[in-house]
Amino acid sequence: MKKNNALLAAVTFSIIIGLSFMFVKISLTYEGQLLILAQRFIFAFLGLLLFLVIKPIHLRLNRKEIMIVIIISLFYPIIFFSSQILGLDQTTVYEAGIIQAIAPATTVLLASVFLKEQVRIVQGLGIVFSIAGVVFLQLMNSSGGYDFHLLGNLLIIVSILATAIWQVMSRSATKSIAPIQITIYIMFIGFLFFNVIYFINGGSAGEYIDSLTEIPYLLSILFLGVLSTFGTSLLSIYAVSKLPVIQVSVFNNVATLITILSGVLILNEPFHYYHIIGAAVIIFGVILVNAKKKSRHSKVS
Template structure:
């Protein structure tokens, strides 16, 4: 129950994050935005994990896990997400991230050797169809005329990194207390950011607006530090597949917050959301219900 509550709180802030990121990226480069985000998140998690860090005993596998989660999963997700958000809407980004459960299930079957059932494959196909419909802005009449949004494709790549993050958290985080593991992961994310810093120009702090500071504070402290503390705890307790399913709430919260950020919803948003959520619900159906529905369908076909 506690894990489910944490998942819901985390998805609420994740939905808000897409709008806050747009505000931040209007003033700074994506690398500077990521740097501020994870610096604030690192400070937040250090304060949360301070007592546990004093007695921290690291193992090689836990260091490897934190490096994969932070240095590849989180960093890769944020780099491609922020690159995509420069020319894509918060609503588009949230809907594409809604495909995360399908990608997580696929990667979980490869890395964690979890079973991949027929319902998963059906759900994945339906959900991916919804994302393709979104990326093409509903233009499916002629494949040659489809105007693919390059930024949406970048967000789709970001989704793969986020799915890897889920799987690696489940695989490696059990050896450490949640706040300690999450803090280490953020630390490795910051180390990864250092690789990019020589190639970008960082603006003077005094040049940033009050609006920027409010947005980056919400994004870093609540939307990253607190979110990943709640999220990783819930992944530890409930599993990576459950984390992916709760990601369905992110587009809903993003759409609700859109009212306050002058974002527009179009018909293709609703249609693609219907496909994505339907695919996720199919993946959630238990095997007994799936067998029942299959039996009913077979009877109707015979008639």
């Protein structure tokens, strides 16, 4: 039962993450990056407070546990959300979605190093294919006369690395700290960090409030704050606490598909033939990474 709940959590957070790229892109048409991040986390924090009213949680941690949570927070939410929004401001949703497909391979690689989860030869080949697909996309963009989104795509890769490190560290941390406790603390740290940065950089309370009168922007921020920030943090940490990191990472494929479709079908972003080739190479690599190991008892022909 717990395994099924963890699988459901993994599917749910992947769908939400897939849609979040589109909502970030929509919000960027209304406001700047710092304001979006500050408001995203104030709504995530409000969602967290509501959750705590409904289900009170014991929050006390010892000094060592607090240091672990602070380190996790550095990668997620601080590095992850900063690099993601900066990247999406410099690239398209579908390119970000395609690059997102390397997340499982990245997670597998880090899990093998830090959690000692075994990486087989076929998985190593999958990692190579995934990276090759991203390189191919960048080369085609630069040589085909289309917009070259090198900086934006590099920032998306940074966000993917931050996600992988966060999942690996969370898998280890949940052995001694409850997933909900980690979620609460990283949400609070994100709320403080991004709001303080916004006001230090000259942000005003008037702009903070007035921007929320635009309904499309408000709906985007609500989705990004409550579901995509607080919701996915809780669901993801819960999933990796019950399942191997490598198994959870495969659900990034769902997020990738939804991100690409939302960019092309809803935002009407241009789509070229080489994106299909690049996506196919990346997805083939992802399939290799997540290929099941043959049983020792299987017959050899």
